Amino acid sequence: MLRRQIRERKEYLYRKAQEEKQRATEVRKQKVRSALETNAPLPTDLKKDALSIQKLLDTDTPGIDPLETHEDDEYRWAGVEDPNVYITTGHDASSKLKEFAKELRLVFPNSQRVNRGKTGVKELANICRANNVTDLVIIHEHRGIPNAMEICHMPYGPTAFFSLSNVVMRHDIPDVGPMSEVFPHLVFHNFSSKLGNRVKSILKYLFPVPKEESQRVVTFFNDDDFISFRQHTWSKGENKADDPVLTEIGPRFEMQIYKIVLGTIEHENIADVEWRLHNFVRTANKRKLLTNPEDEDQNDKQT
The missing domain is CATH 3.40.50.10480 (Brix domain)
Incomplete structure (x- = not known):
């Protein structure tokens, strides 16, 4: 049981550590998206990665936030099961x-x-x-x-x-x-x-x-x-x-x-x-x- 708790804790910490990377990617995608919509020049720091970021934009589903946080993992059973x-x-x-x-x-x-x-x-x-x-x-x-x-x-x-x-x-x-x-x-x-x-x-x-x-x-x-x-x-x-x-x-x-x-x-x-x-x-x-x-x-x- 103790090993299981340690493994689950490490998995949770790993998922939480990925949040900053996902959040930084979302910020860059938002900058590219706004530049495409307004026909404005891309920021200098994004010109090298603009093509790869645009491919990520094509895979996004409209109306769904792709960024998951540790808060989603904490309360994933809320409303489904009564709290104890x-x-x-x-x-x-x-x-x-x-x-x-x-x-x-x-x-x-x-x-x-x-x-x-x-x-x-x-x-x-x-x-x-x-x-x-x-x-x-x-x-x-x-x-x-x-x-x-x-x-x-x-x-x-x-x-x-x-x-x-x-x-x-x-x-x-x-x-x-x-x-x-x-x-x-x-x-x-x-x-x-x-x-x-x-x-x-x-x-x-x-x-x-x-x-x-x-x-x-x-x-x-x-x-x-x-x-x-x-x-x-x-x-x-x-x-x-x-x-x-x-x-x-x-x-x-x-x-x-x-x-x-x-x-x-x-x-x-x-x-x-x-x-x-x-x-x-x-x-x-x-x-x-x-x-x-x-x-x-x-x-x-x-x-």
Whole structure:
């Protein structure tokens, strides 16, 4: 089993290494295509390879993007099979963190809460692979207050790191409704940049596809790169003309993404860092990375 995992990991890394070559080829093809369409002279650096690039253009299928990325390989079964999520905590978890883990188990359908004990990260990842787990969620705390969440997609990654704040448990929410365990509809707001769509995919594929008649809604609302999590159920009014009535069922918290690693949780220190948040720059408080692509590009230059 270990040899199989090593081979699959090497194949995945090889496919990922080919992306830059494919991306460079696509850029050159696009330059030749635009020159042919506008009847403009070819760029100097492409004149030698223009004929071979034009042959590649003839083989392209219209309307299909020939560039495949590692993201296509990561979530190739999304929507086909329901996710299987494991939720656990750091070592020596407090009673409040364990309670928060129990509530997260109700948030994510088809999830299980696992007692961490003294199990190491590497052993935990192997347990997930052996049980066909699609995602591993690890929550951490500071002095009994949940303050961080790690979402690791199995078996290759990515692993997303979030900070948590303003965590409110279900029993602390006034007039909280009864918990529903049906598959929820998802609402994402203000995730328009490339990074925003990446974070949206990581969160979206934790949930299975809901039925149309489902009356449970999970909302991820982005405001200045802080993602507010809310969960409601809705019911119809007495009259058909009445608006639906929303009832919050909790919990509620805020999330902020600060790192994405191209690998699983046990390879955090050796895997490539896809994206990292840089707060200590002059314009950090003005940027909106999940919404504005230009701000995202400026952050990438700091990496």
